[in-house]
Amino acid sequence: MSGFADAPDADVIARILAGDGDAFGILVRRHEAGLLRFATRMLGSPDAAADAVAEALIRAYRHLASLDDPTRFRTWLYRIVANRCKSHLGRRSAQRVSLEEAAPVPDPHDGEAELERAEQLGLVERALRTLSPEKREAFLLKHVEGLSYEEMAALTGERIPTLKMRVHRAREALLEALKEHR
Amino acid sequence: MSKLDPRIHEVLDGDLPPERLPPELRAVVLRLERAAGLLRAGLAPASVAGRVLAALHRPEPSRGRRVLQWLTERHVITIAMRPVWSLALAAVLAAVVLVPDHGSAPLLGAQEGIARFVGHFPGARSVDVVGPFTDWHTGVVPLRDDDNDGVWSAVVVLPAGTHEYMFVVDGERWVVDPLAGRYVSDGFGRQNALLIVRPVGR
Known part of the structure; x- marks a missing residue:
């Protein structure tokens, strides 16, 4: 399997569908960091994000044969994770903020630059949480995960002009929230 | 919410080179890019690979099995009934609970056995054992x-047979249980411990 580690997603998928289920591990390792980052930022909780991503990957494996275009596997994965996140957010009370969702507390042993970075990250995370799930998703996909508008359209099922407008509104809302949380 | 100058969006969307922006607008672009950069980088490394592959190694339960699972799992069921019937039901339940039941030690099925999990984790706040028998949940x-x-x-009482398991600390x-003696690959270069549970009848 090691010689296959750099193969494109579509080739790995072909191998899995031919019966080598363990090759799915290559895809998991390749994509899990981005998916976990996206889900953690969407949900504000690393534990909930791990659940969402694990469930999404299991679901993806079981429905791999139904994927029409294997070259779009990454976008497809993000779509499944995004849907999991939306279900999770729908179930969760908007007011409830657990301890792990609170801003990270900087370790006093860290250097000054690190403390400042942690403080700024806390500020951005708080600002991000004030955005509606749709705007948060749009900002994260575009600016944190680096998806193109075409990929976002395939992922969300929305039209590109709608998504552009949503990203623009998300930027404005985030800047506004950053001012308030200063 | 204040609207941004459209040129800021054009730059961020890649439709306009940043050099075309006046310095005050470029600062706004940089602020947004810095926020995105912080969100991109500020997370502790994590992995769900072990969990995912462990779940994939389990066969997907059949529809009948899922129904059976639903029937045997705990669910909250609400029954609406007239007060007089609820009083009668409460009386019956009280009779069942309050009447002493002598000699009702827990019975093990013929295909069940007792599993003992032991681990040395000084300073741990919690330790769970997980495996297919917990659906890999803590x-x-x-x-x-x-x-x-x-x-x-x-x-714990487990069905007789071989069980994969791991400890989850805090x-x-x-x-991985270092004392397990038997291990099986999780397919990602790591191992799960193996436990063989023998039926009590043997």
Whole structure:
């Protein structure tokens, strides 16, 4: 399997569908960091994000044969994770903020630059949480995960002009929230 | 919400080179890019690979099995009834609960056995054992360390057969049992411990 580690997603998928289920591990390792980052930022909780991503990957494996275009596997994965996140957010009370969702507390042993970075990250995370799930998703996909508008359209099922407008509104809302949380 | 100058969006969307922006607008672009950069980088490394592959190694339950599972799992069921019937039901339940039941030790099925999990985790706040029998979830079979000597243990009834398992310390650290003696690959270069449970009848 090691010689296959750099193969494109579509080739790995072909191998899995031919019966080598363990090759799915290559895809998991390749994509899990981005998916976990996206889900953690969407949900504000690393534990909930791990659940969402694990469930999404299991679901993806079981429905791999139904994927029409294997070259779009990454976008497809993000779509499944995004849907999991939306279900999770729908179930969760908007007011409830657990301890792990609170801003990270900087370790006093860290250097000054690190403390400042942690403080700024806390500020951005708080600002991000004030955005509606749709705007948060749009900002994260575009600016944190680096998806193109075409990929976002395939992922969300929305039209590109709608998504552009949503990203623009998300930027404005985030800047506004950053001012308030200063 | 204040609207941004459209040129800021054009730059961020890649439709306009940043050099075309006046400095005050470029500062706004940089602020947004810095926020995105912080969100991109500020997370501790994590992995769900072990969990995912462990779940994939389990066969997907059939529809009949899922129905059976639903019937045997705990669910909250609400029944609407007239007050007089609820009083009668309460009386029947009280009779069942309050009448002493002599000699009703827990019975093991012929195809069940007792499994004992023991691990040394000094300083741990919690230890769980997880495996297919917990659906790889924590909180189902917690281990206990009543005398705080760092030795955590749990005794549970499991179906006879071979069970894969791992310890989860403090809800996040997955640890292979070093005393298991038998191990099986999880397919990602790591191992799960193996436990053989023999039926009590043997």
